[in-house]
Amino acid sequence: xxxxxxxxxxGCRKPIIAMCHLSALPGDPRFDRKEGMRKVxxxxxxxxxxxxxxxxxAVMFSNEFSLPYQTCVExxxxxxxxxxxxxxxxxxxxxxxxxxxxxxxxxxxxxxxTGAKFVREIFTxxxxxxxxxxxxxxxAAVRHQYAIGAENVRLxxxxxxxxxxxxANRDIIDIAKSTVFNTQPDALCVSGLTAGVQVDxxxxxxxxxxxxxxxxxANTGVRLENVEEQLSIADGAVVGxxxxxDGVFENHVDEKRVxxxxxxxxxxxx
Numbered sequence: 001x002x003x004x005x006x007x008x009x010x011g012c013r014k015p016i017i018a019m020c021h022l023s024a025l026p027g028d029p030r031f032d033r034k035e036g037m038r039k040v041x042x043x044x045x046x047x048x049x050x051x052x053x054x055x056x057x058a059v060m061f062s063n064e065f066s067l068p069y070q071t072c073v074e075x076x077x078x079x080x081x082x083x084x085x086x087x088x089x090x091x092x093x094x095x096x097x098x099x100x101x102x103x104x105x106x107x108x109x110x111x112x113x114t115g116a117k118f119v120r121e122i123f124t125x126x127x128x129x130x131x132x133x134x135x136x137x138x139x140a141a142v143r144h145q146y147a148i149g150a151e152n153v154r155l156x157x158x159x160x161x162x163x164x165x166x167x168a169n170r171d172i173i174d175i176a177k178s179t180v181f182n183t184q185p186d187a188l189c190v191s192g193l194t195a196g197v198q199v200d201x202x203x204x205x206x207x208x209x210x211x212x213x214x215x216x217x218a219n220t221g222v223r224l225e226n227v228e229e230q231l232s233i234a235d236g237a238v239v240g241x242x243x244x245x246d247g248v249f250e251n252h253v254d255e256k257r258v259x260x261x262x263x264x265x266x267x268x269x270x
Contacts, residue, residue: 005154005186006215006236009095009117010057014231014269016262017097017217018056018253019240020048021064025080028066037080041087047253051243052093054258055266059092060120060238061085062099069131073103078110085114097156102131104141111153118154120189120219120238122161124179129164138183157185158219160203162192176207180214187215189238197221204233223247224261231268 006015023040024030032039044061051059063081070077078100085098097118100106104121111119123141127134145151159172159179166175176188190199190207198221208216218234223242230237243258245251 009154010236012057012269014234014265015057015236016265017058017060017236017238018051018054018243018258019064019238020044020051020059020061021240022061022066022081022084024065024067025063025077027074027076027080028063030065030067037083040080041084043252044084045088045091048088048091050253050255051258052091054243054253054255055262056094056239056258058095058097060097060099060118061116062120063101064240066101069101071102071131071134073100073106078106078113081110082113085110085116089114097154102134102161104136105144108141108145108148108150108153112148112150116153118156118186120156120158123155123157123185124159124183125161125175126167127161127164128167129161131163134161134164142183154186156187156189156217157183158189158191159207160189160191160199160219162197162220172203173206173210176211180211185214187217187235189217189219190234191219192221198223198226199230201229201233204230208233208235224257224264227261227264228268231265 023043095117098110098116099120100110102122104123107119107121123138124136159175190204192199199218215235218230218237222230222237222239241249243253245254
């Protein structure tokens with residue numbers, strides 16, 4: 001699987017995909033019924049504009065505050081996310097993707113409905129997780145992708161899921177190599193324990209060294225002080241928590257933090 005698609009899609013080497021975390025949605029325990037969807041949309045618009053003004057290469061919309069997550073989401077979640085992205089469409093100036101945590105079929109459906117160029121999901125493996133026994137069916141997900149006309153949507157496989165451990169006793173190198181051979185992902189995403197936790201550099205290097213022709217993203221915990229090291233190995237990064245005010249997960253995006261970070265990334269690219 002050629003890795004050069006990222007330069008075509010994002011227009012640069014070592015792209016930074018910024019997370020646009022959506023507030024709790026209808027059906028979620030933390031949803032603000034009084035303020036309703038208008039609050040969700042306004043929050044997302046403010047973050048989107050700050051991310052784009054800060055210079056990120058792409059954004060990914062995710063229902064990050066739908067905690068605790070479901071592995072088979074309800075229809076209201078996908079419908080709510082589609083409304084948010086639809087209302088923000090005139091504000092979106094960079095390539096965008098979607099991630100419905102943690103349901104690959106729902107993510108693909110949302111991508112088709114909104115015109116997203118990529119999705120990030122758990123497509124492979126069986127895990128013991130905070131959300132219970134977590135199984136996947138990659139064959140069914142990819143067939144669904146083609147059935148709904150999403151064959152041009154790029155698939156970013158998270159092969160080290162947050163808050164979960166692979167049930168089989170398999171080395172990360174074996175997982176990466178067999179995933180690439182059996183499923184031909186467009187990219188592999190390597191994560192830390194939770195959002196904001198740095199990726200294990202050794203794992204990141206092992207994976208990249210053993211699947212050199214596959215795009216590998218550092219998926220969590222990329223910060224100003226470690227971005228040079230992370231991008232010396234990875235082909236790009238997904239960044240969320242660092243871009244928030246004071247680097248706090250629950251806060252709004254801080255445009256100044258984004259700008260400082262992206263200026264450093266541009267220097268690294270040179």
